Amino acid sequence: MPVPHETKPLSGYRVIELAGIGPGPYAGQLMADMGAEVILVNRPGPMAQIPMISNRGKKTIVLDLRKPEGVEILLKLAKSADVVFEGLRPGVVEKLGVGPAACHAVNPKLVYGRMTGWGQTGPWAKTAGHDINYISITGALEAMGKAGEPPTPPLNLVGDFGGGTMFLVTGILAALLKVQKTGKGEIVDAAMIDGASSMMSMFYSLAGLGQWQEKRESNLLDGAMPYYRCYKTNDNKFMAIGCIEPQFFALMLGLLKIDAEGFGAQNNPKFWPAQHAELESIFASKTRAEWADIFDGSDACVSPVLSYIEAVDHPQNKARGGLKKEGNFIHPGAAPKFSSTEERSNFTIPSANEHASEILVLAGYNEDQIDNLRQTGVMQT
Secondary structure (H helix, E strand, O other): OOOOHHHOOOOOOEEEEEOOOOHHHHHHHHHHHOOOEEEEEEOOOHHHHOOOHHHOOOEEEEEOOOOHHHHHHHHHHHHOOOEEEEOOOOOHHHHHOOOHHHHHHHOOOOEEEEEEOOOOOOOOOOOOOOHHHHHHOOOOHHHOOOOOOOOOOOOOHHHHHHHHHHHHHHHHHHHHHHHHHHOOOEEEEEEHHHHHHHHOHHHHHHHHOOOOOOOOOOOOOOOOOOOEEEEEOOOOOEEEEEOOOHHHHHHHHHHOOOOHHHHOOOOOHHHHHHHHHHHHHHHOOOOHHHHHHHHOOOOOOEEEOOOOOHHHHOHHHHHHOOEEEEOOEEEEOOOOOOOOOOOOOOOOOOOOOOOHHHHHHHOOOOHHHHHHHHHOOOEOO
């Protein structure tokens, strides 16, 4: 059974999500997981029919916002909402008539969240792009991968979900706190390039201290160090090594039965080529499972590299309720966790138009009006 929303931190908040892809729906998922009533306004068409984990726990309706009646419904919903957010190109919602000005006209306390790759302003604001493009101009992508080879895209975790979703949600929550104090609404402009650049703060700090170079595989966290990289096992799987601190490095050497004196100093570059080679040879001598057993429970900072399917069964993930198989989907648990909230989440993925009548009633429509909206094609049946 799902946890009642009244036990969750965003209980009582109503969020209107204008349908998008990737990081926008994920922002709605996070707020729904935290107890907000998230109303997903889908567009007519096949995309809305695709079941996605990011839609779990939401209420759904399909509206044609190209029709004035659809716009009217959205603005009526905005009157009672705390948040409206979208992830479309700059200017699109204004053309539809559901932009920040239109929504604030009916609800001055509203938080209006906007997420784009390039931001609402600047010469590239209305240009197409994807995660790889957004992180390419922040310095993040160039720092990833092997020296002398093309940079390695980190899935779309850094731009879309890190620089986009997380900064949009942070901005929305901060704006809600402001509304509580001032009674005035806010517009949140979350650009993935801004968020990804912000996440580079640590590396700018290291560079300022002379501890980071522009070259890949030359730095602490980019695979240059023998003690911070992955090694292949004899079953063609991998172990992840992250023993940065000297005491953890010593533990790793001990469990690998390596003579510390003969291995050489941890942070002396002249020893690194030989250390890389020795560790590669040692890890290639056993299976990943054998190494995982050897390092299990130690502070050596050595762990197996699992696939997303294998991750479900790892004891630590199980203990945290982090991943659960429900039907065809592996669901991540709600994060973060709160002391007043049970760990169970609402894993129900609604159909595209599942709550249409209920949502229209919230907007103030009666049964006859709802039937008329169906007949005119403003909403799907």
